[in-house]
Amino acid sequence: MIIPVNLTTEKYDIVLEREAIKKVGKLVDLKRRVFIVTDSGVPKEYVETVSSQCETSYIECIPEGEDSKSFEMLQELLSKMYEFNMSSEDLVVAVGGGVVGDLSGLAASLYMRGVDFVNVPTTLLSQVDSSIGGKTAVNFLGTKNLVGTFHNPKSVIIDVDTLNTLSSRLIHEGLAEVIKMAITFDEDLLELLENTKEPFDKDEFESIIGRAVTLKLSVVTEDEKDNYLRHTLNFGHTIGHALESVNKGELLHGECVALGMLPMCSKEIQPRLISILKKYELPYEIKDDFEKLKPALLHDKKTTQGGIHCVLVEKIGKPVIKKLSIEEIADKYSDFQKGKNQ
Ligand SMILES: NC(=O)c1ccc[n+]([C@@H]2O[C@H](COP(=O)([O-])OP(=O)(O)OC[C@H]3O[C@@H](n4cnc5c(N)ncnc54)[C@H](O)[C@@H]3O)[C@@H](O)[C@H]2O)c1
DSSP: OEEEEEOSSOEEEEEEOTTGGGGHHHHSOOSSEEEEEEETTSOHHHHHHHHTTOSEEEEEEEOSSGGGSSHHHHHHHHHHHHHTTOOTTOEEEEEESHHHHHHHHHHHHHGGGOOEEEEEEOSHHIIIIITSSOEEEEEETTEEEEEEEEOOOSEEEEOGGGGGGSOHHHHHHHHHHHHHHHHHHOHHHHHHHHHOOSSOOHHHHHHHHHHHHHHHHHHHHHSTTOSSGGGGGGTTHHHHHHHHHHTTTTSOHHHHHHHHHGGGBOTTHHHHHHHHHHHTTOOOOOOSOHHHHHHHHHTOTTEETTEEEEEEEEETTEEEEEEEOHHHHHHHHHHHHHHHOO
């Protein structure tokens, strides 16, 4: 499946195909210096498959994990790109999850004011979410994604077969983002997730990924620079990010987003959401006291004077952005805890 992306400044394709990783050389011009970035948790076979198709390549393998999205690692990458004699005509290829994609996309956007970037996402979360929309970032001063750029790839190459090696916890983490998109924009996708049984076969994966990619794409195409509509993709993220900061190392990002959606949707949606979270082994009980979340909420990027811009979903497919005070968020949080967590 080829999904064309038509932005005002860029046109490129998202290729969603089994064994697509073996065809990177057919899809992208690799007859130049190719700087490939991966991390220590990504199976070597994927990066070797890409490098074997290049004439001149260099593989930079960063330590796996969110800590690699740092200024230090960015500087390391830029130094290695310089030592590899990269020119403005050359190419950076990310082979890995959202950490590799966000960091190497940022390096590609900065080196010589921008070189070509191709993303080969290998986690479900990166295939349905982080590889789409051109956002790059590192974390800074303890704040996630505080420093970044918009730098669209020349191509996104999604090979569902790379999910064979991904743990079921990480598959479910990616599904949390798909559930988020379904609740926010597409009840049919929600029904598909409700009616499909695990383990998914490759066709089921492809159709779920294809729908999620198309949804995210329609939002980012309408709001390329994150002015309004794109904020709706943050459904579940305000409370989710705060939960992530207090449960560092215990809960994954997608698991926190799963929990973060619950207080922000209507009482009618909550039971349906809880049942799909249970189905995909995602958490559905919020244990932390709200007071613990407050410092992180006050540092949220969506915090402005007088409140935080939150995404609320009263009806499936109809997200609303509303500025809520900390007290109003606390009320929603405790309403949910009282109703569902006891
Ligand atoms: N740019 C965006 O728009 C955007 C959107 C959402 C999330 N993000 C970012 O994405 C990041 C999270 O991405 P993620 O969930 O992919 O995490 P990740 O990149 O840390 O990958 C998770 C783990 O899976 C391993 N892995 C990757 N591919 C694998 C495979 N095929 N088989 C086995 N193991 C594999 C990695 O080594 C890592 O240990 C966060 O930093 C988040 O901020 C960015």
